[in-house]
Amino acid sequence: MPRNTQATKPTEKSAKARHGKVDVPPTKIADLWLGQHLRGLRKMHDLSLEQLAERCGLSVGALSQIERGITSPTMRSLRRLSEVFNVPMSQLFHEGDLPPVEELGRIVRAQGRRVLSLNTSGVQKELLTPAANGALEIYLVTISPGGSSGPELYTHKGEEGGYVMSGEMLLEIESREFHLKTGDSFRFKSQTPHRFANVTDEETVVVWTNVVG
Template identity: 55%
Template structure:
């Protein structure tokens, strides 16, 4: 377990003089930066179906430390971010997807376009932008962008809840169980997420889908 490390905040990284241990500096409790980062780490953990204890064990952090990071009351160190990014299988840069931080008063209610968290599944040509704030709620709205040939993966998957959406550009092939549907611009869908499903691009152009999920999984 880590004891004393140079602490990084979203606004920058502490510099440690050679041969000297820097004092630990923690961002003020509940800062918008720490809340935002903690929400992204929590969302990535839940999307990969990891419990708090499992991620803490894999990242060699204490459960209390990880819980404080996710709740935005503790600023993670560079080392902690490296461990978390490795365990969550995302580059550290993916934990800082926002280009503009929301005012504290807007957290959980408003999400500005420039502040959208983005999950890039580059290997599969699939990109998901969260359109709803990453705070506790019962509904999640995403903008799913598929490159030509992009896909959610070769295998069907299931989870609890229900989802619906509308294709706003391009075309998508959607499998629900063993039935495949071609959805073009303006076509919409809804199905129980407990039914096996997957999707892929069906266009030579970029495909975009507004996708709603309840309860949230990201």
């Protein structure tokens, strides 16, 4: 008697579940992507939800729902946010195919990094970690010749460390200065007054890690 192979054939739904794939409408994926993108920009600007709400005129609740992909922002809200973050409106729209929903909050593709260029200080920050809830943030920081975090020492919550991939960097922690070169690494409490600068004629690239807490 022939076997009933239909009963053992995996369904498309079970195959997707086994491989971690989830069917989500494209509009929902777009909202989730935009929410994480905006959260990444906010974190790179070191702004809390309350601070961002004050600057853009939106409520904390509305911003929270946008960042979590629960609601879609209006064009007016996007314009306000782009002005606060000092980025063109076009940067808030995804180019090309949207990432699979299972990658959101877990994977950052090279072409999908959030980039913040601080032209006045000669520093560019690329967020390498997903902009989901979490204490760990990893940045690729490029410091142009003469660029710095500013003339004043500053503090914030957490702990940070890094690795100088290329070039040289002056790292000032409290009253001590450390001249770091390619291959050197560092770690310190973020509550300790600090600043950094590139005092050479060549570009410096640092993998910088922040642990918020």
